[in-house]
Amino acid sequence: xxxxxxxxxxxxxxxxxxxxxxxxxxxxxxxxxxxxxxxxxxxxxxxxxxxxxxxxxxxxxxxxxxxxxxxxxxxxxxxxxxxxxxxxxxxxxxxxxxxxxxxxxxxxxxxxxxxxxxxxxxxxxxxxxxxxxxxxxxxxxxxxxxxxxxxxxxxxxxxxxxxxxxxxxxxxx
Numbered sequence: 736x737x738x739x740x741x742x743x744x745x746x747x748x749x750x751x752x753x754x755x756x757x758x759x760x761x762x763x764x765x766x767x768x769x770x771x772x773x774x775x776x777x778x779x780x781x782x783x784x785x786x787x788x789x790x791x792x793x794x795x796x797x798x799x800x801x802x803x804x805x806x807x808x809x810x811x812x813x814x815x816x817x818x819x820x821x822x823x824x825x826x827x828x829x830x831x832x833x834x835x836x837x838x839x840x841x842x843x844x845x846x847x848x849x850x851x852x853x854x855x856x857x858x859x860x861x862x863x864x865x866x867x868x869x870x871x872x873x874x875x876x877x878x879x880x881x882x883x884x885x886x887x888x889x890x891x892x893x894x895x896x897x898x899x900x901x902x903x904x905x906x907x908x
Contacts, residue, residue: 747807752781758815758856761787769800770890776804778901781812784819816868818839828854832864832872
């Protein structure tokens, strides 16, 4: 583990975090939730906000894919996305829905100001981010896709989006 330069739980918890929060809205699969925890750990995200019926730790399926990240990444549950968005905006976050929508920004064109705090909302595997939630956001971000399906599993989408945002923050664009 030392050769891999991995942090202990204590080192992780005391590390300066990337000013990014992933919000999970009504995610059906606990495996997807666990995968997002693992990604959040990898990129030292500030937190994960869990909303609606999305399951929370401790949960055996989250544990299976999170591989311990559910113990390192700070998380909070909200009854609904509206409560989470209110809290985020009160704390100075710019909030984006990850959704294919009119006037959405392509992920690679997203501009992040220095010291900007970003929250991104990932929606249900079937229905996506709820329209009411989208209306409360500062905008939508979409991952450009050229294949037949034009959709990604939420865990895959989270990995792509979170890496691109963290990359822009860490490497100044």
